[in-house]
Amino acid sequence: MSNSLFYPVTFHQAVLFTGITGKDQADILAMGRRRVFNSGETLFHQGDRAIFCYLVLKNRLKLSLLHEEGKEALLRYINPGEITAAVAVFREKNYPVTAVTVGPAETVLWDRNTMLQAMHVYPALSINFLQVVIDRLDDIQSRYLELQTERVEQRVARALLRIMKQSGRRVDEGILIDFRLSRKDLSDYTGTTLYTVSRTLSSWEKRGWVRSGRERIIVVDPHALVSFAETG
Amino acid sequence: MSNSLFYPVTFHQAVLFTGITGKDQADILAMGRRRVFNSGETLFHQGDRAIFCYLVLKNRLKLSLLHEEGKEALLRYINPGEITAAVAVFREKNYPVTAVTVGPAETVLWDRNTMLQAMHVYPALSINFLQVVIDRLDDIQSRYLELQTERVEQRVARALLRIMKQSGRRVDEGILIDFRLSRKDLSDYTGTTLYTVSRTLSSWEKRGWVRSGRERIIVVDPHALVSFAETG
DNA sequence: CGCTCTATTGATAAACCTCAAATACAGTGG
DNA sequence: CCACTGTATTTGAGGTTTATCAATAGAGCG
Numbered sequence: 409m410s411n412s413l414f415y416p417v418t419f420h421q422a423v424l425f426t427g428i429t430g431k432d433q434a435d436i437l438a439m440g441r442r443r444v445f446n447s448g449e450t451l452f453h454q455g456d457r458a459i460f461c462y463l464v465l466k467n468r469l470k471l472s473l474l475h476e477e478g479k480e481a482l483l484r485y486i487n488p489g490e491i492t493a494a495v496a497v498f499r500e501k502n503y504p505v506t507a508v509t510v511g512p513a514e515t516v517l518w519d520r521n522t523m524l525q526a527m528h529v530y531p532a533l534s535i536n537f538l539q540v541v542i543d544r545l546d547d548i549q550s551r552y553l554e555l556q557t558e559r560v561e562q563r564v565a566r567a568l569l570r571i572m573k574q575s576g577r578r579v580d581e582g583i584l585i586d587f588r589l590s591r592k593d594l595s596d597y598t599g600t601t602l603y604t605v606s607r608t609l610s611s612w613e614k615r616g617w618v619r620s621g622r623e624r625i626i627v628v629d630p631h632a633l634v635s636f637a638e639t640g
Numbered sequence: 641m642s643n644s645l646f647y648p649v650t651f652h653q654a655v656l657f658t659g660i661t662g663k664d665q666a667d668i669l670a671m672g673r674r675r676v677f678n679s680g681e682t683l684f685h686q687g688d689r690a691i692f693c694y695l696v697l698k699n700r701l702k703l704s705l706l707h708e709e710g711k712e713a714l715l716r717y718i719n720p721g722e723i724t725a726a727v728a729v730f731r732e733k734n735y736p737v738t739a740v741t742v743g744p745a746e747t748v749l750w751d752r753n754t755m756l757q758a759m760h761v762y763p764a765l766s767i768n769f770l771q772v773v774i775d776r777l778d779d780i781q782s783r784y785l786e787l788q789t790e791r792v793e794q795r796v797a798r799a800l801l802r803i804m805k806q807s808g809r810r811v812d813e814g815i816l817i818d819f820r821l822s823r824k825d826l827s828d829y830t831g832t833t834l835y836t837v838s839r840t841l842s843s844w845e846k847r848g849w850v851r852s853g854r855e856r857i858i859v860v861d862p863h864a865l866v867s868f869a870e871t872g
Numbered sequence: 873c874g875c876t877c878t879a880t881t882g883a884t885a886a887a888c889c890t891c892a893a894a895t896a897c898a899g900t901g902g
Numbered sequence: 903c904c905a906c907t908g909t910a911t912t913t914g915a916g917g918t919t920t921a922t923c924a925a926t927a928g929a930g931c932g
Contacts, residue, residue: 475790480789481784481785481789499771504782541777544777546736548777548781549715550705551784552713552780556831557713557831599787
């Protein structure tokens with residue numbers, strides 16, 4: 409409560425806080441610790457003991473699964489208002505995920521015991537955490553199915569639409585993905601190579617569906633992309 | 641409790657019942673309804689409202705994600721003592737998964753409200769359910785990474801090892817997958833075609849790693865398979 | 873303005889799918 | 903017990919998708 413002034417008002421809408429009053433939100437936030445990470449800094453790494461869970465206040469995190477030989481599967485971006493490492497609260501096993509900031513990021517973090525305590529006081533928290541875990545499960549299952557059954561271009565279309573929905577911002581020309589997103593990032597997200605993503609985006613740019621530059625993508629015609637994603 | 645005689649003793653080891661005494665287990669089972677499904681019968685289908693959660697007593701269920709054009713991703717097999725549709729208890733949304741029996745299967749099922757009630761009386765149940773959801777999330781994330789980064793034969797090796805661990809039975813020649821498992825099933829599990837699986841198994845059979853017949857696989861040399869899966 | 877990182881594009885190769893045909897196998901009913 | 907029938911499996915040939923490699927161009931930063 410004491411340092412609630414530090415937190416932007418907008419986080420009253422965070423998934424974490426569904427069904428929790430503003431005052432209680434402030435209390436819960438005050439139980440955590442505020443921490444700012446540099447651009448590109450690692451919050452936690454695959455194989456670490458899961459210790460904290462994080463609420464993102466500003467900027468974004470990139471969650472990845474790492475494989476040998478430097479290959480990487482990009483799981484998702486964690487946007488302001490979203491939490492990650494929710495699972496860390498429920499078990500002590502290693503967490504198989506790596507989190508890196510995309511630009512300098514502000515977070516609030518809670519250790520396991522503190523969060524368990526908070527959940528005890530505010531039971532709605534447990535429900536919200538569970539909801540997050542289930543949402544993640546749904547998301548990864550859909551993507552697993554798509555990865556297994558669809559072609560590369562179709563998957564890139566879906567990826568772009570997903571990221572657009574989660575992190576898009578309206579601008580004049582269309583919907584801008586609001587952070588540095590490279591061809592490599594998109595290929596790690598979809599299980600292809602940066603070359604194929606580049607070719608795909610070039611072809612869509614010719615058709616007027618997107619506009620793109622260095623680590624920057626604007627979706628001009630979401631409808632066309634949706635239709636492409638659904639028909640293959 | 642009244643009908644606890646119906647249930648085999650072995651289910652005292654079910655994940656669902658971790659930390660729950662035998663008597664309480666019987667009570668919980670008695671709150672559910674016992675139901676036998678025919679071979680190949682569908683328990684629930686993608687898009688259904690999630691209504692029940694199921695404990696498998698005998699035989700196995702096959703959980704799949706369905707895609708248009710008849711393509712299918714095989715999520716996992718649910719063995720005796722395991723539960724499925726755990727998520728159904730926590731939300732009413734459509735469940736994106738299809739469950740079909742592999743041979744005639746005995747189950748116990750609970751509707752949402754009954755299970756919520758049981759959880760209220762036996763809090764350990766909630767923890768066990770959560771554990772199941774988290775395990776499923778871990779599993780699908782690992783497989784997502786593998787699908788995205790590894791070659792077909794490597795994935796088939798991993799699939800065989802996974803299924804072996806979960807459903808294998810020691811026999812003279814090695815470890816037998818203890819139910820009908822076709823080339824098509826394995827290819828749906830790994831995201832390839834039955835032809836490629838067939839070729840792969842043939843080549844392994846020549847090397848003495850497996851023995852296989854119609855819908856039947858014995859892993860003769862698990863070590864060789866592990867090493868193959870890990871080095872690619 | 874030079875340096876570095878990202879993106880583009882073409883040529884080639886590898887992995888894997890698709891299609892087709894033959895073969896093996898497990899039940900089933902006579 | 904055996905022939906029959908419907909699946910499952912095997913295997914080959916050929917095609918498609920996509921990765922890989924290489925070289926060039928472009929963008930941002932100090």
